[in-house]
Amino acid sequence: MTEGLVFNIQRYSVHDGDGIRTIIFLKGCPLKCPWCSNPESRLAVKPTVWNKNGQAETVGEWWTVDQLVEEVMKDEIFFRTSGGGVTLSGGEVLMQAEFAQALLKELHQLGVDTAIETTGCFPLQEIASLTPYLNQVLFDLKIMDQTDARQVIGINQELVKENFAFLRTQNLELTPRIPLIPGYTTSQSNIQALIDYLIQQEVSAVHLLPFHQYGSNKYQYLGWEYQLKDASTLTDAEVRTIQSIFEAEGISANVDGLK
Numbered sequence: 001m002t003e004g005l006v007f008n009i010q011r012y013s014v015h016d017g018d019g020i021r022t023i024i025f026l027k028g029c030p031l032k033c034p035w036c037s038n039p040e041s042r043l044a045v046k047p048t049v050w051n052k053n054g055q056a057e058t059v060g061e062w063w064t065v066d067q068l069v070e071e072v073m074k075d076e077i078f079f080r081t082s083g084g085g086v087t088l089s090g091g092e093v094l095m096q097a098e099f100a101q102a103l104l105k106e107l108h109q110l111g112v113d114t115a116i117e118t119t120g121c122f123p124l125q126e127i128a129s130l131t132p133y134l135n136q137v138l139f140d141l142k143i144m145d146q147t148d149a150r151q152v153i154g155i156n157q158e159l160v161k162e163n164f165a166f167l168r169t170q171n172l173e174l175t176p177r178i179p180l181i182p183g184y185t186t187s188q189s190n191i192q193a194l195i196d197y198l199i200q201q202e203v204s205a206v207h208l209l210p211f212h213q214y215g216s217n218k219y220q221y222l223g224w225e226y227q228l229k230d231a232s233t234l235t236d237a238e239v240r241t242i243q244s245i246f247e248a249e250g251i252s253a254n255v256d257g258l259k
């Protein structure tokens, strides 16, 4: 029986796809984003032990598809009344592509709206294996320069672009999500490269995700160095300035929680 390694299930989310959603966080990610707020999800698909406030705790639990479907269907009423559904996040969902496909297929057959959040850094056929069972894809676009992307986060940006272009041709809602990380993604040249690419792909709306420090304690639990521990968050005015650059180019830029 196929099992997947899950490190969190979050209910009543309104930020990761349409309506009210249940988010299933799958473990494993090959990237090394310095700003990662889920560092416990990284590296291989196997449980991680961290030390939380003096207590050793295992992160990651194996679930079958049937168990997870039963769990998330407890929230079905919220999906139906809000136009929501289930989002698979991570980590990187495609690290467990076979399990993700089995889970999405089952949910799709039950009529549940399905979404994934992905960095798109896997072979095209793995992404293509999920698309028949997907309504939405939240696709991270981070650092556009190929050399910088490889050095800083360990990603093949050419492959990311190839996968993004493929998803544009599929019958699903594709939403680029851009983390705004000072010193990494918010330079003038990176913002312009993002805009140029989005215009080339005829994309008219993005989500901007301002940097936050919510994950900083997790690095302590893991005993890892957190490179951004002293980094400042962006002010609302700074976020609005970046938002206006996208909007001046005809790209609607949604930011949750902006006052």
Ligand code: SF4
Pocket (backbone or CB within 6 Å): 029, 030, 031, 032, 033, 035, 036, 037, 038, 039, 041, 042, 090, 091, 092, 119
């Ligand atoms: S892709 Fe996501 S989970 Fe993976 S390292 Fe980057 S921020 Fe963390």
